[in-house]
Amino acid sequence: MAESKSVNLTKRATYELRQRIIHGGLPGGTRLYEVALSEDLQISRTPVREAMSRLAEEGLLERAPGGGFQVRSFTLRDVTDAIELRGVLEGTAARLAAEQGAEPRALAEIGAILDRLDACFATGTVGAIDFDGYSELNAQFHTRLAELCQSPVILRELERVKSLPFASPSAFVLGSNENARSFHSLVVAQVQHRAMVQAIERREGARAEAIAREHARIARANLESTFVTDAQTPEAMPGIALIVREGRPG
Amino acid sequence: MAESKSVNLTKRATYELRQRIIHGGLPGGTRLYEVALSEDLQISRTPVREAMSRLAEEGLLERAPGGGFQVRSFTLRDVTDAIELRGVLEGTAARLAAEQGAEPRALAEIGAILDRLDACFATGTVGAIDFDGYSELNAQFHTRLAELCQSPVILRELERVKSLPFASPSAFVLGSNENARSFHSLVVAQVQHRAMVQAIERREGARAEAIAREHARIARANLESTFVTDAQTPEAMPGIALIVREGRPG
DNA sequence: GCCTTCGGGAATGTATACATTCACTGTATA
DNA sequence: TATACAGTGAATGTATACATTCCCGAAGGC
Numbered sequence: 001m002a003e004s005k006s007v008n009l010t011k012r013a014t015y016e017l018r019q020r021i022i023h024g025g026l027p028g029g030t031r032l033y034e035v036a037l038s039e040d041l042q043i044s045r046t047p048v049r050e051a052m053s054r055l056a057e058e059g060l061l062e063r064a065p066g067g068g069f070q071v072r073s074f075t076l077r078d079v080t081d082a083i084e085l086r087g088v089l090e091g092t093a094a095r096l097a098a099e100q101g102a103e104p105r106a107l108a109e110i111g112a113i114l115d116r117l118d119a120c121f122a123t124g125t126v127g128a129i130d131f132d133g134y135s136e137l138n139a140q141f142h143t144r145l146a147e148l149c150q151s152p153v154i155l156r157e158l159e160r161v162k163s164l165p166f167a168s169p170s171a172f173v174l175g176s177n178e179n180a181r182s183f184h185s186l187v188v189a190q191v192q193h194r195a196m197v198q199a200i201e202r203r204e205g206a207r208a209e210a211i212a213r214e215h216a217r218i219a220r221a222n223l224e225s226t227f228v229t230d231a232q233t234p235e236a237m238p239g240i241a242l243i244v245r246e247g248r249p250g
Numbered sequence: 251m252a253e254s255k256s257v258n259l260t261k262r263a264t265y266e267l268r269q270r271i272i273h274g275g276l277p278g279g280t281r282l283y284e285v286a287l288s289e290d291l292q293i294s295r296t297p298v299r300e301a302m303s304r305l306a307e308e309g310l311l312e313r314a315p316g317g318g319f320q321v322r323s324f325t326l327r328d329v330t331d332a333i334e335l336r337g338v339l340e341g342t343a344a345r346l347a348a349e350q351g352a353e354p355r356a357l358a359e360i361g362a363i364l365d366r367l368d369a370c371f372a373t374g375t376v377g378a379i380d381f382d383g384y385s386e387l388n389a390q391f392h393t394r395l396a397e398l399c400q401s402p403v404i405l406r407e408l409e410r411v412k413s414l415p416f417a418s419p420s421a422f423v424l425g426s427n428e429n430a431r432s433f434h435s436l437v438v439a440q441v442q443h444r445a446m447v448q449a450i451e452r453r454e455g456a457r458a459e460a461i462a463r464e465h466a467r468i469a470r471a472n473l474e475s476t477f478v479t480d481a482q483t484p485e486a487m488p489g490i491a492l493i494v495r496e497g498r499p500g
Numbered sequence: 501g502c503c504t505t506c507g508g509g510a511a512t513g514t515a516t517a518c519a520t521t522c523a524c525t526g527t528a529t530a
Numbered sequence: 531t532a533t534a535c536a537g538t539g540a541a542t543g544t545a546t547a548c549a550t551t552c553c554c555g556a557a558g559g560c
Contacts, residue, residue, distance in 0.1 A: 008512095008514085008550090008551095010513075010514090033541070034541080034542070035541075035542095043514090044514060044516070045514095045515080045516085045542095046513080046514055046516090047513075047514065047515095050303075050513090053300075053303040053304075054303075057306060057307050066521095066522080066541090066542085067521095067542050067543080068541075068542065077401070078401075078402060081401045081403040081404055084342075084346075085403060085404060085407060088342050089338075092334075092335070092338050096334075151327070151328075151331045152328060152331075153328050153331040153335060154331055157335060157407065157411070160407075161407070258520090258542095258543060258544085259543080259544070260544090283510090283511070283512095284511080284512070285510085285511075285512095293544090293545095294544060294545045294546070295512095295544095295546085296543080297543075297544065299512095300543090300544095316511090316512085316551095316552080317511080317512055317513080317551095318511075318512065
C-alpha cells in the first residue's frame with residue numbers, strides 16, 4: 001500500500017509495522033526481534049530499531065523487560081479506560097476554554113464545521129448518511145475544540161491518547177454500520193457537539209466538561225456493543241484487532 | 251554522581267543527559283547534535299541516539315522538525331497546565347476507585363502511610379519538619395492512591411505526567427523552604443489526603459475527584475510563588491531550570 | 501546588481517561488523 | 531538423581547564506516 005515511497009527507511013518501517021499491528025498481523029504481546037524483522041522488511045536493523053522506538057512513543061509498542069520491544073496488548077477494560085480518559089482530557093480542555101474564554105473567530109470556524117456535520121445526515125434517511133464525511137468532519141471538530149484551551153501540554157497528551165486507533169473520536173463512526181442505532185448515536189453526538197460549544201461561549205466550564213465526558217461515553221458504549229456483536233468480523237472497527245480477550249497476557 | 255556504573259552505555263547516556271537537562275546545563279530549545287554529544291560523553295552515536303529517543307518518550311526532549319532532537323522548553327503556563335493535568339488524572343483515578351470500590355487491604359496500607367506522614371510534622375514546630383521523609387512518603391501515598399483504580403492505562407498516563415520533575419506530587423515539598431507558609435501547605439495537604447481516602451471509602455466519587463484537583467493546586471500555587479520569589483536561586487525547586495521566561499522559543 | 505547554480509561541509513540516515521549478555525542445555529560429578 | 535558448571539547460540543548493545551540530504555556561501559552568468 002504505497003510502500004515504495006522515496007521517503008527514508010525509518011518512516012517506511014514505522015508505517016509498515018503500524019499497519020501490521022493495527023490490522024492484527026502482530027497480535028498483542030508479540031515480541032519483536034530486530035533481526036527477524038529486518039530480514040522480513042528487507043531493511044537493516046538500525047531503521048527498524050528506530051521505528052520501534054517511535055511506535056513505543058506512540059503507545060503501540062512497549063519496551064520489554066530485558067530489552068527489545070513487544071506489541072502492547074489491550075484488554076476491553078484498557079480500551080474503555082482509554083476512551084474515558086479521552087473524555088476526561090477533552091472535558092478539561094473544554095472547561096479551560098470556557099474559563100479563560102475562547103476567541104470568537106475560532107468559535108465561528110467551529111460553528112461552520114458543525115453546520116457541515118449537520119449536512120452529512122440532514123435527510124433523515126439512514127441509508128443516505130455520509131459516514132466518511134461525518135468521520136472526517138468529526139475529527140476536525142474535536143481537534144479544533146481542544147485547541148480552544150490554548151494549552152500545548154493538554155493538546156499533546158490528548159493527541160497521545162487519540163493516537164490509539166480505537167480511542168480516536170471518529171472510531172465509533174466507522175464502526176457503526178448502517179442501522180437505526182448508529183443513526184441515533186450520530187444525532188445525539190451532534191446535539192452534544194452544539195451544547196459543548198454553547199457552554200464554552202457562555203463560560204459554563206462545569207457543563208462543558210460534563211458534556212465532553214458523556215460525549216466520549218457514546219464511543220465507549222458503541223465499542224462495547226460492537227465488540228460483543230461483531231466479534232467475528234475483524235474490520236468492524238479500526239484497531240479492534242488490538243484488543244485481546246483474556247485477562248492480561250505477557 | 252555514580253557515573254561509572256557497569257550498566258550499559260545507553261543508560262549512562264540517558265542518565266547523564268537527563269541530569270544536564272534538569273539542572274539547566276542544556277536549556278530549553280537547545281538542539282542536540284549526535285556527534286558533538288558523542289564526543290562530549292565519550293560514547294558512540296548509537297547509544298546516544300537511543301538515549302535521546304528514551305528521553306523523548308519521557309517528555310524531556312522533542313523530535314526536531316528536520317530530524318534530530320531538541321530540549322523541550324516549558325513556559326510557566328505549560329508548567330501550571332501540567333500540574334493541573336496531574337490533578338485531573340489523579341482525580342479521575344480517585345473517582346474511578348470510589349465508583350468501583352477499593353480493596354480494604356490497600357486502603358489500610360494507605361492509612362498507614364498517612365499516619366507516618368503525620369509523624370513528619372507532628373511537633374508543630376516549623377524547624378522540626380522532616381521534609382525529606384515527608385517528600386518520600388508523599389510520593390508513596392500518591393502512587394498507592396492512584397493504584398486503587400486498577401487501571402494500567404490511567405496509571406501509565408499519570409506516570410508520564412509525573413515524570414516531569416516540576417509536576418511530580420513531591421516537587422512542592424522540596425521547593426518549600428522552612429517557613430510558616432510551607433508548614434501551612436503541608437497541614438492542608440495532609441487534611442486533603444485523609445479526605446480523599448475517606449471519599450473513596452464512602453464511594454463519593456465526585457468529592458474524591460474534586461479534592462484531588464484542589465490538592466494539586468497547592469503545588470501550583472507553591473510553584474508560582476517560588477518562581478516569582480526565588481527566581482534567582484536555580485535549585486529552589488527540582489526542575490525549575492526547565493522553565494523559560496519568554497513566550498515560546500524555537 | 502541580482503539571481504541562479506554549483507560545491508563543500510555538516511548533519512542525520514543506513515548498514516554492518518563486532519561485543520556482550522543471558523538463557524538454555526547437556527554433561528559430569530557428588 | 532540432583533546440582534553445578536561450562537559451552538553454545540541467539541538476542542540486544544555498541545562502534546563505526548559510508549550514504550544521503552540539506553543548507554549556506556561563493557562565484558559566475560544574465
